[in-house]
Amino acid sequence: MNSSENTQYKNDFTSSIHHCGDLAFDFASRAVIRPDKRTNLPEAYFNALVVLLESNGKLVPKAELAKVAGTSEDTLYKVIEILRKALGDTEEPRRLILTERGLGYRFVGGTLSKAGEAMAKGKRSLRRRNALLAVASALCLVVILMVGYYRNSKPVATVGLDGQFLVAYDASGKTLWRHFLEQGIESYRYNPAAMADLSWIGDLGGDGGQEVLFAYSPNIESSIAAKGSASSLLLCFTQRGRLKWSFRVGRKVRDIGQEIYPTYKTLAMRVVLSSGRHPSARIVVASAHPTHQACQLAFLDAGGNLRAEYWHPGHLSKLLILPDPRGSPRLVAAGVNNGEHQATLVELDPFALSGPSTPSQMKDQRFRLLDMPEAHGEIVALFPRTCLSKDAPYTRVGSIEAHEGGFVVIEIEDYKGDSNRLVYYDFDSSLRLKNAFLSSQFREEHMKLEQAGFINHSWRQDQDLLSTGLVYRPKAP
Numbered sequence: 001m002n003s004s005e006n007t008q009y010k011n012d013f014t015s016s017i018h019h020c021g022d023l024a025f026d027f028a029s030r031a032v033i034r035p036d037k038r039t040n041l042p043e044a045y046f047n048a049l050v051v052l053l054e055s056n057g058k059l060v061p062k063a064e065l066a067k068v069a070g071t072s073e074d075t076l077y078k079v080i081e082i083l084r085k086a087l088g089d090t091e092e093p094r095r096l097i098l099t100e101r102g103l104g105y106r107f108v109g110g111t112l113s114k115a116g117e118a119m120a121k122g123k124r125s126l127r128r129r130n131a132l133l134a135v136a137s138a139l140c141l142v143v144i145l146m147v148g149y150y151r152n153s154k155p156v157a158t159v160g161l162d163g164q165f166l167v168a169y170d171a172s173g174k175t176l177w178r179h180f181l182e183q184g185i186e187s188y189r190y191n192p193a194a195m196a197d198l199s200w201i202g203d204l205g206g207d208g209g210q211e212v213l214f215a216y217s218p219n220i221e222s223s224i225a226a227k228g229s230a231s232s233l234l235l236c237f238t239q240r241g242r243l244k245w246s247f248r249v250g251r252k253v254r255d256i257g258q259e260i261y262p263t264y265k266t267l268a269m270r271v272v273l274s275s276g277r278h279p280s281a282r283i284v285v286a287s288a289h290p291t292h293q294a295c296q297l298a299f300l301d302a303g304g305n306l307r308a309e310y311w312h313p314g315h316l317s318k319l320l321i322l323p324d325p326r327g328s329p330r331l332v333a334a335g336v337n338n339g340e341h342q343a344t345l346v347e348l349d350p351f352a353l354s355g356p357s358t359p360s361q362m363k364d365q366r367f368r369l370l371d372m373p374e375a376h377g378e379i380v381a382l383f384p385r386t387c388l389s390k391d392a393p394y395t396r397v398g399s400i401e402a403h404e405g406g407f408v409v410i411e412i413e414d415y416k417g418d419s420n421r422l423v424y425y426d427f428d429s430s431l432r433l434k435n436a437f438l439s440s441q442f443r444e445e446h447m448k449l450e451q452a453g454f455i456n457h458s459w460r461q462d463q464d465l466l467s468t469g470l471v472y473r474p475k476a477p
Helices: 003-015 043-053 062-069 076-087 114-151 192-198 220-225 440-451 459-468
Strands: 017-020 023-026 031-034 037-040 097-100 104-107 158-162 165-169 175-180 199-202 211-216 233-238 243-248 265-272 282-288 294-300 306-313 316-322 330-337 342-348 355-357 379-382 396-403 406-412 422-428 433-438 471-473
Touching (some): 043 104, 062 076, 165 211, 192 265, 199 265, 316 396, 342 396, 433 440, 433 459, 440 459
Antiparallel strands (some): 031 037, 158 165, 165 175, 294 306, 379 471, 406 422
C-alpha cells in the first residue's frame, strides 16, 4: 500500500460514519446517531459497543465486555444502561441489546455496513496496540512494586482512615500502604476509640509474619447502588497490604414473628492467639442487625473460615478475652438481653463451640431465634434493676474493662446514651462477683428523689440488691 493509500485509509478511519439498520455510528467522535438524536459516548463505552456490534449476534461474555469498558462485572450493567439509552433501546422487551443473565450480552440489531466492518477492524488493531502498551506498562509497574516490596519491610504499627482509604503506618507515622474501600465507608463508626475494637495487628498464623484485620462497614447507599450487601466485612491483609481473605458477617435468621434479613454491622472484634493447647487462633466478631435484636458472634480460624456461631437475642457490643488458669482463654461478651429486657454478660469458650447455637431460656419468647440448636456450655449473668430503672425498657452494659485478676463491668441503668445512672460490678477471673456499688451520680439522683417524696427507701437498699439480685445461668460459678 503506497503513502496515498495509507492517507486515504486514515481519513476513512477518522471521519467515516457507518450504519446498522436505522442507526449510524461516528467512529471519529465516538457517537451514536439516531434519526432524532445524537449521543457522544466515553471512549471505553464506545469500544464496548463496537465489540457488541462486531459480534454479529453472538454472546459476548461479561468478563470480556467489562474489560473493554474499563469497569467490573458487578457494575457492567450501568454501562449497558448507558448504551441502551444511546441506542433508544430503553423499553421492555429489548430490541437491540439482550441480556443473557449470568453470562453476558448480545447485539441483535443487525450488522455493520462493510465500511463499518473495516472501521471495526481498525478499532481492533488499535485495541491490540493499546493492549500491548498496557502489558508493557503493567510489567514496569510490577518491577516498581517488586522493588517497593523488598524495600518496604517495616511492620505495621497502626491503621487509620483517609477518606475512602484504609491506611497502614509504621511506628514513625510513615505510610506503608493504602487500600481503597470501593463501596464507601460509614466513617462515623470509626472514631479513635472504636478503631481499637474494629482493627487488630499481629501474628495471626503463628508463623512469624504479620496480619492486619479490619472490620469494614460499607456505606449503605453505595452498596445498594452496586447491588451488593451492606453488611460488614472482616478484611485480612498481609504486612504489605495484600488482601488475604474476607468474611461477610451475618445471615438471614428468624424469630417467632419475622424473618430477619441482612444488613449486619460489626460492633467489636477480638483475637485469641494460638497456644500449645489450641494450635489455631480464633477470631471473634460481634455483629448486630441495626433495627432488630439479632446479634451474631462469629468464631473464625486464622484463614477466615467460620467455625462456630453464637446468636444472641440482643446486641453484645463489648468483648473481652480473659486468661484462664487452666490454660484455655475465655470470651466475655456484654450488652443487652432483649429476651430478659436487661443488661447481661455471656462467658463462652471460643474453642469449644461448633456450628450455630442460641439460648432458648428467656422470659420474652418473642425474641428467641429459631432453627438453631440450644447453646450449651456458656454462663449468662443477668444484672438486676434498681428502683430507678424498673420502668426503663432495657438496661445495658456500657463498658467492660480488664484488671489484674478480673474485670469491671459498668452497667447503665437507663437506655439513654448520656445517662449517669451507672452501676459498677467487679468480678474475678472466674466470674465470681467481688464487689458492686452505685456511682456517686446515681446516689445523688436517688437522694433528690427521696427528699422530693418519690422514693421511700435509702439508696443503700438498691446497692444491696446489686449482689443479691445478680442471676447466673445455668448456675453461679
